[in-house]
Every structure is written in structure tokens, then in C-alpha cells.
Amino acid sequence: MSQRKIRVLIAKPGLDGHDRGAKVIARTLRDAGMEVIYTGLRQTPEMIVEAALQEDVDVIGLSILSGAHMALAPRIIELLHEHDLDDVKVIIGGIIPDSDIEPLKEIGISGVFGPGSSTEKIVEFINEVVTV
Amino acid sequence: MTSSVQSLVEQMLTGSRRALARLISHIENEAPEATEALALLYARTGQAVTIGVTGAPGTGKSCLVTELARFYRQQEKTVGIVAVDPTSPFTGGAVLGDRFRMRDLAGDSGVFIRSMATRGQLGGLARTTFDAMRVLDAAGFDYVIVETVGAGQNEVEIAKVADTTILVEAPGMGDDIQAIKAGILEIADVIAVNKADRPGVQNTVRALKAMLELGHRKRAVSHHGQMMMQDDGGGTIVDDFWMVPVVQTIATQSEGIADLAQAITDHQSYLHESGTQVERDRVRLKNELMQRLQSALLSDLLQKTSAETLNGVLEQLVVRELDPASAVQKLVSV
Ligand SMILES: Nc1nc2c(ncn2[C@@H]2O[C@H](COP(=O)(O)OP(=O)(O)OP(=O)(O)O)[C@@H](O)[C@H]2O)c(=O)[nH]1
Ligand SMILES: [Mg+2]
16 A cells, blocks of 8 residues: 655755745645655755755755845755756745746756745645656 | 665665665555565664654654764764654645754764654554664664654554653643653653753652652552563563663753663663563564554455455344354355
């Protein structure tokens, strides 16, 4: 009897402020039947990727408000590749200028969700990109 | 056949943390690969010291596990951690928050932390948690620590899978000591009264000691002191010659951790010297064997029995044409 569940790591890299948004997302994903590992504030790319590896997650959700996404995202993608974790999908939520969306997708970010995105859309997206 | 599982196991044994993580996922998913992997690993298990940490929500279990892990790391021992949180019965999802509290351990390659949800299966906590611990054990971690929230059956289940069970209490929760049910103290090998920086800690310690004393005397009398241990049917060993120590800790200030570690070491020595360790292992394996046999035989029977036959028998029970015991006889003799 197999009972696969989608596992998601929620992390907040960088040094900026609060993690309210990250917590809301964590609860939304739980309510959608997913298992969410919440790692909290001030996570370095190395910590995030190591946690993703140990927890064997399908998705990493990054909450970034600081504007540091263009520095953090490539590093995380690079580390995932180094650890042979290319199949882990990375999504970013937060304040991301429209002009950065395409470049982020080009380096391998699966989805970008700006401040106006509905949480249902994020759930839908994850259910779509993860093959259970 | 060199299956993908076999290569995963080989990678894990040569130190791949990714392979280790994947194997634990197979176990969580109750996938067929898990059975194959465990068959390959089983001979390597039984090496690690296994510690269960349980107690009411928020008593400081994760902080204590973190401190214990740091203590063992200073002695250059490696530590594998399984942190179990409940699955929401309504949505099937879970927020697993223990890793967040253990973030001070991040970046240490001698520590591996895995969060697991109970996924709501009956008896599943014991089986999947135990198997995940086995994988960590086979991977060579010196200590394997499992954290579960003490609610319902969980603490009894954890006592079945770990060699040393630590019950974490905290002062200032009003009448919580009164609320400790009979069974719960019996599963504790060591009690940690955490948050000892809070008022009321002496009362909590005193109340716990009194209850332990009472329980100890009762057991000693009922067994006339002759029995070292006893299988109570649930697989818990009740033994009369270990006095459960009550240790005060302040996890957030790293205080009392050496005392707690000492209590664990003492309990381990007791287990080995008294022969209880071997006996516990045997009881545990016997219970597991029986459980697995039960479910295998049941699913085998259900596969051979058509839904029609089952419903027919059920109908006969409903109209009192047949009694349940005879119905079973009839079904198993098909
Ligand atoms: N004052 C004080 N607070 C503590 C101590 N140990 C832990 N805490 C705090 O208690 C809270 C809960 O700690 P955790 O370690 O997450 O407790 P837990 O038992 O693992 O919680 P659950 O896994 O949710 O059941 C945190 O805010 C800790 O900072 C302590 O010794 N003293
Ligand atoms: Mg905890």
C-alpha cells in the first residue's frame, strides 16, 4: 500500500524581516494535503539545499522580500545540481519585478509568484509540476 | 538482479546522504522498495544507541534533542534524528516544525535530520519510524534519536522502538502532573524536567518522584521482586531494578545536558548488564513478527475470499443465522 505525499520545504533565505507570508503558505499547503517542512528565517542556500536533500522534498518554496533573489536563486539551483537534486522544483514567492521573471525561469526556477498571487494558484501549480 | 534499490543501499553504505534520504522516503511511502532495502540492511542494524524523546507539546523536546546531539557531536559521535509530527486528520497534510527548532545543527555533516508525518495509519508510527531508525542505524550513526509528541498512543509506541525513552515534562503547566496517566510513567526510562528556569520546578520534580516511588513499590510487590522483566503483552518491558532518574534541564541555556546524557548512559549500562537489552530486542522482534504475520495472513485471506462470500457471511451474522466465531472458522477453512 503506497501512500506518496508531496513534500515541500519552505525557507526564507536572506536577512530581511518577518516570515508571516512563509507561514501562511506552509499552512495552505498543509491544508492541500502536503507535508511541509518549515525551516524559518535567515537560511543560507547551503542550509536550504542540505535540508531539501535530507528531507527528500519534491519542492522548495522560497520566500524572498529583500530583492536578493537574483543572487540567491542561481546559487540554490547550482547547489541542487551539485547534489544531483535537479528534479527538485524551486518556486519563489515575494516581491519580484516582472522583468526578473524570465531570467529566473531561464536558470531553472519553476514558478514565480508575486504579491498578488492567490494561494490556490500555488497549490495548483505544485500539484501540476510534481509527478506523484 | 542489481536493482535500483540495491544500488541505493550501496550508495547509502558508502556515505551518500541523498541515498539515505531516498530510502527513508520509500519507507514512509510503504513502497515495495522499502521491503527490499530493509532485507539488504537488516544484518547491519542493532549497532546504534536508540533514544526516544516524548512528552506533551511544547515542553522543549526539539530543543533538548538539539542539545543532546550537540553533546554527542562534541564526543565525535554521529547522530541521526527522526522527528515525527502528526498528520492532520482532516486534510492529510502536515506542517513539520521540529527541524526549525533544530536549526543550530544545520551544516554539521555528522548529523542527519529527517521529519516524518504520522500519516494516520494505525500502528504506522511504530512501524515506519522503527524502519527509518533502522536505516539510520545501518548507515552507521552512533546515536539515533526519535522525537514524537506525546499524545494518545504515541508515547507507548515510541517506547517500543527505542532502547532508552526520555519523557520530557515542564513545570508551570498547572495540574499536568495529575494528568499523567498511569501508563505514561511506566514507559519512561529517564524523565527530563525541562524549563527548569521556570517557577514551580521543585514541585514538579517532587510530584514526579513521588509517583515514580509509588509505581516502583507497587511493581516490586506484585512481582515479589523475582521477575527481572515481563512482557505485558503490549511489548513493553516492565522491570524492577531500574530507578527512573529525574533530571532537570534548561535546553535553551544548555544546562543539565551532561546530566541527561549521563542518565542515558547509565540506563544503557543497566540494559546491557542486566540482560534487559537482549530481552527487549527479542520482545520487540517477536511483536513485530506477530504484527507482520497478522497483516500478511489477513491480506492473503482477503485476496482469496471474494467480496460476495464476505458479504454473505456478514448477512448471516446480521440475521443471527451464524455467530462471529463460527464465521471465522468457516472463512479460514476455505
Ligand atoms: N524557558 C525555557 N524555554 C524553553 C526551554 N526549552 C525550550 N524552551 C522553549 O519552548 C518552546 C518549545 O520548544 P520545542 O523544543 O519546540 O518544544 P517541543 O516539545 O519540541 O514542541 P513540539 O514538537 O511542538 O511538541 C520554544 O519556544 C523554546 O524556546 C527551557 O529550558 N526554558
Ligand atoms: Mg518538537
